[in-house]
Amino acid sequence: MALSAVLRELAEEPWTGQPYDPRWSPEFRTVAFGDGGLVTHIVSERRQLVVVEQVIWVALVLGWAADVTGTGRHLQLRELR
Numbered sequence: 001m002a003l004s005a006v007l008r009e010l011a012e013e014p015w016t017g018q019p020y021d022p023r024w025s026p027e028f029r030t031v032a033f034g035d036g037g038l039v040t041h042i043v044s045e046r047r048q049l050v051v052v053e054q055v056i057w058v059a060l061v062l063g064w065a066a067d068v069t070g071t072g073r074h075l076q077l078r079e080l081r
Contacts, residue, residue, distance in 0.1 A: 003055070006033045014043045014050045 001009075009016045010031070017031035020040060031039045037057040041050050 001031075001033045003033050003037060003039070003057075006031050006039050007052070010039075010041060010050045010052070014041075014045075017041070 006016075015029070017029040017039075019026055020028035020030050027043045029041050029043060031041070033039060034057065037055070039052060040054040040056075041052045043050055
């Protein structure tokens with residue numbers, strides 16, 4: 001699955017992926033993409049928000065985070081710095 005497909009999936013189904021760590025709150029999730037990519041995100045049902053915390057792609061850490069908000073099929077990304 002490509003990164004863009006993962007972001008679309010998160011907008012439609014926030015609970016996509018696996019728990020980040022079984023010892024942590026289940027709202028912390030991870031989704032694999034492509035050949036060696038990993039998206040770490042947090043689900044906030046109360047705020048109807050998914051926050052992408054980190055994108056790692058083949059040992060390259062991209063130094064950005066994005067708010068992924070949306071309802072239904074609408075997806076809005078805003079880069080955070």
